[in-house]
Amino acid sequence: MKMGFFLLVLGFTSVHATSFSQQKVNLDVKNETLLHVLDILQEQSGYTFLFSSEDVKDVKGISLQVQGEGLFDVLKKCLVGTGLVFEINEHLVVLRREDVKNSMQQRKYIRIVGNVTDLRKQPMPGVTIMVKGLTVGTATDMNGKYTLSLPEMKNLILVYSFVGMESQEVKYTGQDTINIVLKEAVSEMDEVTVVSTGYSNVNRRDMVGAYTTVKVDDIMMAAYPTIDQMLQGQVPGMIVRSTSARAGTSPKIQIRGTSTLLGNQDPIWVVDGIIQDDPISMNASTDMTQDMKDILGNQISWLNPNDIETITVLKDASATAIYGSRASNGVIVVTTKKGKIDRLSINYSGNFAISPRPRYSQFKLMNSQERIQFSEEAYEAGLYYQEEPLQQIYTYEGLLNMYQRGEVSPQDFVYHRNRLESVNTDWLDLLTRTTLNHSHNVSVSGASEKLNYTVSVGYNKNDGQEKGNGAERLTGRASLGINLRENIKVNLAINGAIGTTKSFAGVNPLDYALSTSRAIPAFNEDGSYAFYRIPFTYNYNSEAEAIGIGYNVLNELENTGSKVKNGLVSMNLNFSWKFLDWLEYQFTGGYSYNSTNGNSYRGERSTAVARTYRGYDYGSVEPTNPWFKAALLPFGGELFTSASTTTSYNIQNKLLFSKQFNENHRLNAMIAMEIRSTTSNNDENIRWGYVKDRGNKFVSPTNPSKFESLGNKNLTGFGIFDQLYNNRTAVSEQTNNFLCNSGRFL
Template sequence: MKKSDCFFPSCKKTGGKALLLLLMMWVLPGIASVVAQEKIDINIKNGALTDVFKAVQNQTEYRFMYSTEDVKSYQGITMEMKGASLKDVMGTALAKTDLEWHIENQIVFIKKKADKAESVKQIRITGCVTDVNNNPIPGVTVLLEGTSMGAATDANGEYVLTLPEQKSIVLIYSFVGMVSERVVYSGQTKINVILKEDVKTMEEVVVTGYQTMRKSDVVGSMTTVKASDVMMPAYSSIDQMLQGRVAGMMVMNTSSRVGTSPKIRIRGTSTILGNQDPLWVVDGVIQPDPLQLDQNDIMVDDLKNILGNQISWLNPADIETITVLKDASATAIYGSKAANGVIVITTKRGQVDRMTVNYNGTFSFRARPSYGMFNLMNSKERIQFSREAYKAGAIYSSTPLASMNTYEGVMRMYYEKQITKDEAELAIQRLEKTNTDWFKLLTRNSFSQNHNLSMSGGSQKMTYSVSLGFSDQAGVELNNDAKNLSGRLNIGVQLHPKVHADVSLVGTIDKTWGYAAGVDPMTYAKETSRSMLAYDEKGDYYFQERMSSYSLNNTGMILGYNILNEMDHSYSKNKSSRLNATLNLSWEIIPGLKYEFVGGVNNNERLSESYAGEQTYYVANKYRGYDYGTEEYGSTAYKAAMLPFGGELYNGSSDVLAWNIQNKVSFQRVFKEDHRINVLVGTEVSSTATKDRSQTIFGYVAERGEQVVQPTPIKDIVPTGNQGIEPWGILSKLYSGEGWTRTTMTSNQFSVFATLAYSYKDRYVLNASVRNDASNRFGQDQNKRFDPTYSFGLSWNIAREPWAEFMSDILNQFTLRASYGIQGNTVASISPELILTMGSVKPYYGEYMAKISRLPNPHLSWERTKTWNFGLDVQLLQWITMNLEYYTKRSNNIINQPIALEFGREGMEVNGGRIINSGVEYSLNITPIRTKDWAWTIGLNSSKNWNEAKSEASSNVSIRNYLEGANDRVLKKGYAVSSFWSFAYRELNPENGQPEFNLIYERDAAGNVIVNEETGKPILRDVNDLTEVLVYSGKTEPDFTGGLVTRLRWKGLTLGANFSLLLGAKKRLPNPYPANGNIPLSNVNLSKELKNRWQKPGDELKTDIPGVYTSRVPKTITLQDGSAFDPYYMWGVSDLRVVSASFLRCQQLSLTWNIDGAWCARWGIKSLSLNATMNNVFVIADKKFDGFDPELGDSVQPKIYSFGVNIGF
């Protein structure tokens, strides 16, 4: 497949997004110019000199230092100036005084002019201020005690202080969040000071999305991590970096391909039919659900894996923090969307500082898989299996094709006397030595790169932050690539001393490439026999023979297949462009009372394509019946072809326009030093409009200027047999309306909410919140219109009690928390209204046709989850923090219930399912070493979840549903939602090596099957529940998660390691036999475990792997629900094939070198760091996976080696 060199989509659709990125670069110089050219307005009448200083401070980034004694006599000053510079203002203000001024590090120093007659001796003091880790602290204030005279440290923590000689000099070193130091001057010329953190005054804050609060005032369960602490340079999306980082949050990888997203669950699964993913909030704005595709169209099989999720567009380098909200007290304010938890992301903002520029680049290498990683047969072993099976009389699903490329094909040619015995032996010897390396042909050692350039700074009046990011990710499979271009602009403006505006614009363009229907390079490499050729002796593609299944040609045509040819002439790709705009306007009405407006607009456009060209086996087998270019015009096969020329193109597009408006009023006040109150009330209006369109084009030829060739008209199609054809042939999909779809859905919601946080003496805290949602997605019953979510919680910090002060040096925090509340979840795909799918004219009736998609249900409401949460927070010695939580969640779910067939459907959605989640969570963070040169931090977290259904869905559930663990249909009382069942393996039949099973038939005391004397058939057990013929095998999702993060620093070198642990999940091993029990096809590779299969009586004592199927009579087992299965399929889904999917993964090893600041200064840069990382270092799991990753089951996570550089200017 050839990919276009043009990264940007067409200008008509997404040119505005691309233009946004260029606009950011154009705007930036203007921002810097505004900052550099601040103008000052002065309007003072009969004021003091200090009023001039205050006016300048309010309009600029400058601060003033002076002695009160020096300036207090200058009163009655009148000044009026417009757009003046600082130099002009100060010159005018001090013109008639004996004062002079100068600037150091944006601090204006005012002092008396030196008396020329008297020379006062000056003292010069220099030094450096650092923290306990020897990191310089810029902006530290150094003052002469009792005066405003002093200096401030620069970016390197250094200062220079000049003072008049005095009898007593005491210096005060102060900085926000640090304990001030008082140093008595005793003649030193250099004074270095170390400041320590002030734990009592450093009040940590948390962001809930709707508000920012002191952490000590929050009762709910939430965890905040810095993006810099979880960063994995090789990945392009933040969700991929969160595995094992937050207690109670389970992150499961679903694919090794680039562009895919993991599955995330917070505190278990609380819904059956609804979206089980958490709610994502970015800078206070809820992100809409990911775009959907037609799940029934085979052409989108790979496309649906590369669409991403709600935050795939967000550049991880732009993220400041990630906060995970877990219980009802933390999430109830999000109403009917919060039952699955909420993940709140805050992005970076500009700071009041000089302009800084930062570049970060990462270059990654992914290692391709190899056969040495898996327990697969080589050519010789595969041919030996075929030889043994052939001699044993194995049953084939169809007569092997006469071919020199397979053992069976060679033997057929020999027995049909097409070749001699010597020729057959030579051909088989060649097959044994072929050993095609499919991994080498279909995968690669790939190279990826990420680049991020950011610029930020500002003044008291305005701050800015601009970033550009580019990511080019190459997967290990050929043609699997993902590219992302992002730009972000944030401007904060102080419009008035009490009014602040914050504007954010984000534009992204994503492009991901995958595969068309039937093309899966990794699976093909694993499952294709190594005796098969990829190229012939001339170096051309070798096409494997496959029997055609084209319905209009029954002459037994042979088709050629080569996966490299399929990849050359087919593809799937997805383009997404997104524009996010957010405005945050705050107005401090009076001290403590603030109004805030938040408005966000999100526009997302997706263009998806999946194409299979006329040269592919897919098109030949489905629409033509012969290989490309092998039949002449007018031949019998040509006349039977529906699509003699051209291929199939699927086009899908989606437009999502979502907007959100919040109006909030908050009140914060401290009364009498002991009572602190924080109240927030607000309204929220949101709307999401989605337009999905798709169409399938037949006869599309990409190579000929994207032409479309007309399919064969119905009157010209001549089938080779008597088989019937649809009235319109290939065009039936188009004429019946099935070849294209158009879906429009709008979801509107209006909400009111309020929160309260009250703290007494920082010991006792009360939280409460309430929210009510009105939506067009709910039923029309009066009791559904007002059905609010709410929560309340209490906490008690025992360490703040007076009687606990004797432990204050050891026990810094000991807080007990308890909360209760209601969380909600809306099933977006379900509506209370009657929904019809409009069709075209039905020929039989000559009338338009409509199909019932959804029956009306005016009683339908959103799903509710009642949550209790109990927590304990402990801090010891200021370097040990612990957290312990227990929770229980009771959910009322929407389920599918059967209804009478006269309603036109088998079932409808109703409220009635009940699920309980309960669990414990634990986290520990310690810093056992923290000195100037050494620091060691360790972070541990773990969680255990118990998930149980308390009701059963009454839908018709089959044995196959139980075997597959179909979560949308199986809700079994007393079992977890992700439960599955298996057949109970008994033994291998000693006569033929076929598997036998327990629990299905009636047996006598000796264990023999009881046979009906009249019919001669085994008697099935009489059961009340289908699971009585199966055995419970466990859950597909883990119930225990854990993580370990450790960092060891020595001077500028930091060594880090990340580990994740998932326990409790079960998976089935792949079945080496086909589901029908026949011998595997000759072109299929096999697991080496089949070398240990049953081959003769007595082998059943040393193996549990069945022998090859040799019975000439097809054998199936009919079960209690009327379904029938082959015993070889049953063996593959028996308890014997179930293994533990628990694993411990070393996610990352990293080494970072922060270059010494003095060296950087010599090169004119602010900072420089280099890092080397390795991802997916190793995984410890059940050996039965034979090299496959326990998360993925049938694939592997490639090792990734990365090198990165970070430069600050």
């Protein structure tokens, strides 16, 4: 017989038939089913209704309207003509067919009491006791005690369960009292109550200080390619601030505020017990190198989020007791995944994210008609410009200046003015795009009593909304764990990653689109680029400063850019030997090799090179022109390259002590020796005369003996030519060694 229940948990308090009849309910139904009516009565009364679904499924057409009437009377009215009767036992209402009255009256109710404790005989509140095969049961109170009342049934089995404990099943054989002792479930306890500090795993209740542990599966977001971006808003006290919306950039993380104003403010990242090295800093003295610095990545840019099991954030000063003063900015401990015992898992996960490009309808910005109208109103109001507008047909102010000076006829003025008013350039459409970002991950994992293995490969492609910006990353990981004996374990892991990020060199497309007038055309009427004049300073040609320099953002993006390629290989070895239940030796060794190669360039056709080294637009001056002799770099642009490598190793020897005394006291201690060394090599070089579209060739700058300044500044000796001819190179090598012997109470 199939039984139906509305409530999952039976109450503890006895309720007699008298109180049942005094229970007041309201009912207003018309042609309803008995099942729906019982649902309403149960919700209002708090009683549990027990019945056979076969008995009530065909009972329909119940119409009744009562207000503040006793539950006993209402239920009798609902059952008139149905062939059903009911009886009450404490908080349980049992419905049955009238023709089985005799058999049901002979049926007994049983009452079971007891208490639940753990192995240390401590009461366990909140333990769930359920009838196997049914959804009815109860839970223990604050003292671990419980009471369960239900009809007598054959083969009654009670299931006792609690998070982190092994479930137990007990068959009812007529006993009135059942006391249970629950044991810890080791596999679940490791997951739920053990926290990794990087150096050791500590029981959650033994942890001191402020910390937060999150599972990566709970924070995984397809829109974010790296784990540091996924942590935004997930950890109390942690601020994850995006430095740029571009693909390949890393956010800045602060844990509980700023600990220093001038020094490094980044937290320490620890992956499987190995501290990750900071990336090599770059000299970002110009816009060109600053854009490349932003896409270098951080300590864990190589890490595939799908390979991570948990993340623990150590927030306060207690972290410095483990990692020293470097931990004043906080510590983020990453634990990677391992295979599940007695299971072979082959998993594929793919994520796709579409980000629509921004549109002007999302911003309160003037269109071209409003911009021209505003300029005309400003002029009619007699407002003055801070500087005289450059004469040109690509801006209203420049066109008006030409008209006032008689450079254009009234007809031409009106023609060009109307074109500026109607051009309504959509810079957002020209410079941004709708992106489709995707990531893929394939993993194979498994484990047995002796062996644990995991192999994974991941690919991520993240295109930025700004055209020309994008990042790709390919990662791989293999780990193997061997149980040599019950108390001796070895784990080996190998990680690899390569990535490429493309960005800009001194150009900010999105900022340009939101700050540039839409009355400026991007193209001429013949489809060629429209170069509007902008003010600039060139100390060696004051004549050129008077007419400005031509600028078109599309041309600038075509002739400038930056790219960074990263590669990493790392290996970790962990060995543990548990001499006694309370004494364990651990060895951790790690080696990593990280290479970064980047370049940033500005071509000879770019405005950036023209305004800095030439003083005139590309191709606008012949070699016989005096302006040509006043150019530092008549041909070619500039190229910045950076090649860096970081090699590091880490060796740890630890002796861990964890012992419990008198069931209520426990002591955790660690004696450790650590050796860590990091060697960084960096080679930065700037070369002038770079011509990318001629096979990456280099052209010599102007001969100093033939240089003739037309400005208010003259060269003294070789001057800037000393750099232009000899280039600028910076080579550095740095080695940091660290040795620590410590004993700590955890």
